[in-house]
Amino acid sequence: MRTMIIAGLGAATLALAACGGQGDDSLGDNAADAAENRADILEDMADNAATDAEADALEQQADVVEDMGEAREEAIDEADVNADAMTPNEQEAAVNGM
Structure with a gap:
């Protein structure tokens, strides 16, 4: 899962690096917000997890998703x-790193 997320972020970063324009911070903000929403869902799932190990894994995924959203926001803004x-x-x- 983590590898797929990182690969998606890399592809999005490359695509965005090729773009130029007038700049629009709202697109980067939307990317960060979308990732934060996905991270919140994972954290909610962690709260309802059957085991501590499952909860820990979901929390780690949430952290990765949120970090990648911030990186995507920065890549969009820098591009x-x-x-x-x-x-x-x-x-x-x-926004979704596709």
Whole structure:
């Protein structure tokens, strides 16, 4: 799971690095918010986990997801992406690291 997330982040970072534009911090903020929402879900799952080991694993996943969201936000902001020139699908892919 972690490897797939890291690979997705790497692909998104490369795609965003090739972009240039007028900059739009809201797209990066959306990426961080989306990751935080996914991390919150994982943390809720950890609270309801059947075992301590399962809870720990879910908490670790939540931490990774949140860290990757912050990295994605930074990559989007540094790439100076012009979100207005992107299609909704491209924006969604950037936010979700696809």
